[in-house]
Structures are given as structure tokens and as C-alpha cells.
Amino acid sequence: MPHSCSLPLLVLALLPTLLSINSQPSQPNAGRQGGEWRLLQASVGISAMHMQLLHDNRVVLFDRTDFGRSNLSLPDGRCRYDSKDTVLKTDCSAHSVLYDVITNTFRPLMVLTDTWCSSGAVSPDGDLVQTGGYNDGDRAVRSFTPCGDGSCDWVEFPNYLSRRRWYATDQILPDGRIIVIGGRRQFSYEFYPKNDDNRGSSSFLTLHFLIETRDENENNLYPFVHLLPDGNLFVFANTRCISLNYRTNTVVREFPSIPVRVPRNYPSSGSSVMLPIDENKDSLDVEILICGGAPTGSYTQALQGNFIRASSSCGRLKVTDKNPSWAMENMPVARVMGDMLLLPTGNVLIINGVEFGTAGWELGRSPVTRPLIYCTADDTPTGRFSIMAPSPRPRLYHSTAALLHDGRILIGGSNPHRFYNFTDVNYPTDLSLEAYLPPYLSPEHDKIRPRILSADQLLRVGQTFSITFQVAGYLEASSLSARIVSPPFTTHSLSMNLRMVVLKSAGVSRSTSDKYVLNVAGPSKAEIAPPGYYMLFVVNSGIPSSAVWIKILSH
Incomplete structure (x- = not known):
């Protein structure tokens, strides 16, 4: 074998x-060694800051609403009216797009409240449930229900959330509810739909772990959250991690801190995956992999024009061990703002990001255009990391990636600016969509x-x-x-x-x-x-x- x-x-x-x-x-072609890149759309009119694949093989993309006009008009003379918008009160451009994977076409969607740096999950019925954001969107819940006739669009529920949720993390739960954790200066969590227990329908629960793990700027944003097979949640913030019983709001277990004491959450922006759960094994081993990040102080230094090299470290923790410890190794190149995805093979793709700086406006330098494939198998004689073919397009702050049904990786976004800037900047705003085809898609394997x-x-x-x-x-x-x-x-x-x-x-x-x-x-x-x-x-x-x-x- x-x-x-x-x-x-x-x-x-x-x-x-x-x-x-x-x-x-016929299958999509991919190069023998490092895979292949394909441009799908030179522009979809918006920069894909957020991305969600749905079960009809369409992808919801959206940006933010408070930076002015996008490069895509809303159809039929429609306009968005928002008295609270910080740039345009009347805006006739789209800030969300529905992309069809099969036909390689797209159409504009209407989103009303500000979705900047928000979160989301897919409900058991297949609807995208999208939470929080900025300004008038920070307590909003939005939903998108797939349809076959092209009529579906965003439905919004303003002020649904109990607290402002900007840079929060969503996780689907075994009972089909969604838990919304954290956010800027929000050290708590709540549920969608709202609780109907004795705590009241608008309740939220304080999570002291988020208070304890703040950095000097009160940041531990977008915490890494994974649902464990025992029903508890693995929660990682900056360098520390716990197992949380969200039903009782108790910390079941505190795991060792990651040894390379580099913050991993926004704006240091490493990335995290839970490795595949194999039900063929006698015991369910559960492992978390966290890679990249930016050293403490990188954000402040970058604001002053000093771009510190990101971390190349990866940590792997088997949380089901009686006495778990981190196994550390280094990527071939340092990376911050990288996206990590599980490939159908069970290996991990690490893609997008930069080598120097941190997340934030204009704060990243030296794009890392070569993806890595991390081998999850224990018996890896030649090393875990394989370096793949480079993309012709740098993907920095506000870029995204998603595995598609045919094994390709959809890549979009990259806008490290407050507005859409296409000229006189180091890294122009990117409105394109491209696909990365890993080596397993090469025709020689058909x-x-x-x-x-x-x-x-x-x-x-x-x-x-x-x-x-x-x-x-x-x-x-x-x-x-x-x-x-x-x-x-x-x-x-x-x-x-x-x-x-x-x-x-x-x-x-x-x-x-x-x-x-x-x-x-x-x-x-x-x-x-x-x-x-x-x-x-x-x-x-x-x-x-x-x-x-x-x-x-x-x-």
C-alpha cells in the first residue's frame, strides 16, 4: 500500500x-508535483472576506458594508438605505455575492447591516446562519436559505443577539443549536436560537477564560473552537486552551499552554484544525493542530513600520490523552493569516498569508504564495510538509479558502485596506476568485x-x-x-x-x-x-x- x-x-x-x-x-487537471492554479473570475465585484459553501454547491461570499461602494451594482435599481452607515447612507452596490461552483457564475445579494468581521455556521436544515459584525450589525443575526430559482436572499434579524459580537466564533452543537463565543471586549457566549431554559431568553454566560487570556490590547479575538466527541468544547485563546462544558459553564480541563509562546488568535492570526476523527479505531483519538501566528507586540510594531517575522511553529495536541503534551515542529516558512483546511485525503492544506507583520490594515508584508500540505500520518519518513506550486496572486488580510465538492480549493479575498484600493499600494485589493487544484486531481490518477x-x-x-x-x-x-x-x-x-x-x-x-x-x-x-x-x-x-x-x- x-x-x-x-x-x-x-x-x-x-x-x-x-x-x-x-x-x-473528465476531472479538473492538476500538476504532478505541486498542484495547479486556475483563475475562475477576474472579478466578482466584492472582496471575499467571508465564505461559506452550501449543499447546493453554491458559495455565499460577503465583505463589509461600511467602506463605500463595491464594484458590483445591485439589480433592478435596488439600493440599501442605512442611516447609521459611516460612509454611505444610500448605497446601490452589492456587498454579498452568491457564486455557483458548477456554472462558474455569480449574482449579487442584498445584505443590510454591517457584516464586518462577523461569524457563521450552517444549521441542520442547511441554512447559513450568520451572526454579528460591526456598527448596526454587531447584534444582528442573518440567514440565507438556498433555493433553486435564484430568488433567495439574506433575511435579517436586527438586535437579536444579547451582546455585541464582533470577531466572535460560532460552533454548531450536537442538538443543532449554534453557540456564539467571544468578540471584541465580549468575554461571554450565547446561543442561537436563544435559550428557553430558566436563564431567560436573552441570556449570555460569562467565560472567565476569555478575560484571563487577553493581550495588552484586550485581544483574544476569533478564539479557536472545536466540538469534541465527549460533547465539550475545545477553546484556544492566544496561548492557552481548555475543555469547556458549555451546558454548566465550567472548565472541565485546562490543557498545557502551547510551548512556543506566540499568540495565535487575531490579530496574531494563526490557524487551527481538528484532525480527522476515525471511527475505525478502537479508541477515538482527537488531535488539534495549530500553526503560525505572530510574536507578542507584532501588531504595535507593525503600526510603527517595523514588520516582525511571523512564527513558523506548529503545535499538535492529542486532547484525549491522559496527560497530553504539545508536539512541536516548524513549517518551511513562517506564516501569519494562513488558512488551514482538511483535504479529502485527511491531510491539511495551509494556504494564503504573509511572512512578516500581522493582521490589520496595511500591517502584513512578504506574501506567502506557496501552499503547504501537512501530512497527518504518524509514519512520515520524509517529513510532514510538502511545498506546493505558487499562486500568481498574493492573498493577505481578509482572504478566504474553501474545499469544494470536486476536491478543488476555492480562494478569494485579500483587501488589506480600509477601502477598495487598486493603485498606488503594495498589495491591491483583489476581487477575483481562483481555484487551487491539489496534486491528487492530476489526470494521471484518474x-x-x-x-x-x-x-x-x-x-x-x-x-x-x-x-x-x-x-x-x-x-x-x-x-x-x-x-x-x-x-x-x-x-x-x-x-x-x-x-x-x-x-x-x-x-x-x-x-x-x-x-x-x-x-x-x-x-x-x-x-x-x-x-x-x-x-x-x-x-x-x-x-x-x-x-x-x-x-x-x-x-
């Missing part, structure tokens, strides 16, 4: 077990690329189901897996609600010469995979299929 972080050797086609090779549907033909689309927790798929060439049963991925809400180097579960396999059987049936069990409990929509991939020898969407039901 090929090493889990190596691309498969197609000389395996000479083995007697090779099946006859038939034609495959012979062993699975193609899902059918799978149950509605599942209950623990339900066994079958996936029928096709492989034109070699199938390595021992390296075959099915895995589900929740599409995250991405902004400011944070992928909220990102998780991957490797489903428990009950074996694969051949139905015809090139068709197979893989029997798997759905996630064992809602703490492993909360209700909602997931992308289902089949991976053969390190090469993933395109995904189909499935919905895990709440009951």
Missing part, C-alpha cells in the same frame, strides 16, 4: 489484480479515482448504509475509506465548524468488473458529527472521488 502521504505509483497497474481500464469522466454512483442521502446517527462506486483501474481495499467533511465558515484565517469523520467500514465487495459496494456506518453520535449537510468522499490509495452531499438527521 502506498504511504498515506505519497501519491500512488501507477506502476501498480502491472499487478495481476489490476482491473480493465475504462474511460472516466485510473484509480473512485466515482460515486449512489449513496443514501438522508442518514440517522449510527445508521449503516452502502456506497456504490466505480474505479476504472486498481483498487487497494486496505487503503479504501469513506469520509464526511462539513464545509466550514471561513474568515480571518479561521475555519469555523470544519470537521472530518472517517466512517467505520464493514468491507467492500465487487458488483461488476469496475463497480464496488462499500458498506459503512454513519457517525456513532451527534457529538462526532452534529446534524446537517456533509460532503461524502471515497478515497482509494490517497486519491479522492468527487463528493456527494448527504444529510445527517437530528433524530
Whole structure:
């Protein structure tokens, strides 16, 4: 079996077990070694500060409303009227876009209140629930419900939140609610929908951990939050981390501080992922990976024109260990404002960002245009990091990234300015969308690329189901897996609600010469995979299929 972080050797086609090779549907092309970049749209009219993929393969993009006109007009003479806007009271341009992955087209959306530096999650029914922002949007909740006829748009609920939520983090919970944690000078959390318990419908709960972990500017913004299989929340702020029982508002456990004492949250803006949860293992090992950041004082120094080199350190913590400790290693290059995503293979993509400075207006220098792929396997003889092909476009402050159903990575954003500036600046505002195609999308792997033909689309927790798929060439049963991925809400180097579960396999059987049936069990409990929509991939020898969407039901 090929090493889990190596691309498969197609000389395996000479083995007697090779099946006859038939034609495959066309796949996006990717370079053999470092992947490939494709420009999708030279401009969608806005800079994609926030990004969310939905289950109809459309992506909601939005920026902020308080910087003036965008480069995209609202249709039919529509305008936005906002007496509280700090720049334009009447604005006939769009600040949100719906991008269609399949057709590579987009249309403007109408968002009313200010979404600057806000947060979001997808509800169990597949609606984008978006919380907070700035100015008149700091207590707002907005929702977007996918539709097929092009009529859907934002619906807003002003002043819904109990506290201002600017730079907060959202996490979907096992019961389908969303918890909203933190924000600038907000050391508390609350729920959407609002609590109906004896604390009252407008309650919020103080989280003293956020008070304790502030920096000199009272910042520990966009805390890293991951739902653990025991139902508690892993919360990381600057250098410290805890397990939080949000039901009782108690700290269940304080984990060791990350050894390289570099702040990791905004504006130091490292990034975090929870590594895939594998239900085939006897015990559920849960690991958190945190990479990048900016040394203490970087923000203040950058304001004075002194751009300090970011951190190259990555820390990996197995939170399920009895006595967990951080395993530290270094990326090939320092990075702040990088985005981290789980690839269908289970490895981690680190993309976007800069080498010097910090998050904030004009405060980053030396863009890092080469993505990294971090190998999550323990047996990695040649090192965990692989350096990929560079992008022709720097992606700095306010850039975003999302995994798509076909395995590509959608990249957008980069506006390190208070307004849209395209000339006479080091790094012009970028309104484009591009795709990064990892090496697993190279046509040379089409012979062993699975193609899902059918799978149950509605599942209950623990339900066994079958996936029928096709492989034109070699199938390595021992390296075959099915895995589900929740599409995250991405902004400011944070992928909220990102998780991957490797489903428990009950074996694969051949139905015809090139068709197979893989029997798997759905996630064992809602703490492993909360209700909602997931992308289902089949991976053969390190090469993933395109995904189909499935919905895990709440009951």
C-alpha cells in the first residue's frame, strides 16, 4: 500500500489484480508535483472576506458594508438605505455575492447591516446562519436559505443577539443549536436560537477564560473552537486552551499552554484544525493542530513600520490523552493569516498569508504564495510538509479558502485596506476568485479515482448504509475509506465548524468488473458529527472521488 502521504505509483497497474481500464469522466487537471492554479473570475465585484459553501454547491461570499461602494451594482435599481452607515447612507452596490461552483457564475445579494468581521455556521436544515459584525450589525443575526430559482436572499434579524459580537466564533452543537463565543471586549457566549431554559431568553454566560487570556490590547479575538466527541468544547485563546462544558459553564480541563509562546488568535492570526476523527479505531483519538501566528507586540510594531517575522511553529495536541503534551515542529516558512483546511485525503492544506507583520490594515508584508500540505500520518519518513506550486496572486488580510465538492480549493479575498484600493499600494485589493487544484486531481490518477454512483442521502446517527462506486483501474481495499467533511465558515484565517469523520467500514465487495459496494456506518453520535449537510468522499490509495452531499438527521 502506498504511504498515506505519497501519491500512488501507477506502476501498480502491472499487478495481476489490476482491473480493465475504462474511460472516466473528465476531472479538473492538476500538476504532478505541486498542484495547479486556475483563475475562475477576474472579478466578482466584492472582496471575499467571508465564505461559506452550501449543499447546493453554491458559495455565499460577503465583505463589509461600511467602506463605500463595491464594484458590483445591485439589480433592478435596488439600493440599501442605512442611516447609521459611516460612509454611505444610500448605497446601490452589492456587498454579498452568491457564486455557483458548477456554472462558474455569480449574482449579487442584498445584505443590510454591517457584516464586518462577523461569524457563521450552517444549521441542520442547511441554512447559513450568520451572526454579528460591526456598527448596526454587531447584534444582528442573518440567514440565507438556498433555493433553486435564484430568488433567495439574506433575511435579517436586527438586535437579536444579547451582546455585541464582533470577531466572535460560532460552533454548531450536537442538538443543532449554534453557540456564539467571544468578540471584541465580549468575554461571554450565547446561543442561537436563544435559550428557553430558566436563564431567560436573552441570556449570555460569562467565560472567565476569555478575560484571563487577553493581550495588552484586550485581544483574544476569533478564539479557536472545536466540538469534541465527549460533547465539550475545545477553546484556544492566544496561548492557552481548555475543555469547556458549555451546558454548566465550567472548565472541565485546562490543557498545557502551547510551548512556543506566540499568540495565535487575531490579530496574531494563526490557524487551527481538528484532525480527522476515525471511527475505525478502537479508541477515538482527537488531535488539534495549530500553526503560525505572530510574536507578542507584532501588531504595535507593525503600526510603527517595523514588520516582525511571523512564527513558523506548529503545535499538535492529542486532547484525549491522559496527560497530553504539545508536539512541536516548524513549517518551511513562517506564516501569519494562513488558512488551514482538511483535504479529502485527511491531510491539511495551509494556504494564503504573509511572512512578516500581522493582521490589520496595511500591517502584513512578504506574501506567502506557496501552499503547504501537512501530512497527518504518524509514519512520515520524509517529513510532514510538502511545498506546493505558487499562486500568481498574493492573498493577505481578509482572504478566504474553501474545499469544494470536486476536491478543488476555492480562494478569494485579500483587501488589506480600509477601502477598495487598486493603485498606488503594495498589495491591491483583489476581487477575483481562483481555484487551487491539489496534486491528487492530476489526470494521471484518474485510473484509480473512485466515482460515486449512489449513496443514501438522508442518514440517522449510527445508521449503516452502502456506497456504490466505480474505479476504472486498481483498487487497494486496505487503503479504501469513506469520509464526511462539513464545509466550514471561513474568515480571518479561521475555519469555523470544519470537521472530518472517517466512517467505520464493514468491507467492500465487487458488483461488476469496475463497480464496488462499500458498506459503512454513519457517525456513532451527534457529538462526532452534529446534524446537517456533509460532503461524502471515497478515497482509494490517497486519491479522492468527487463528493456527494448527504444529510445527517437530528433524530
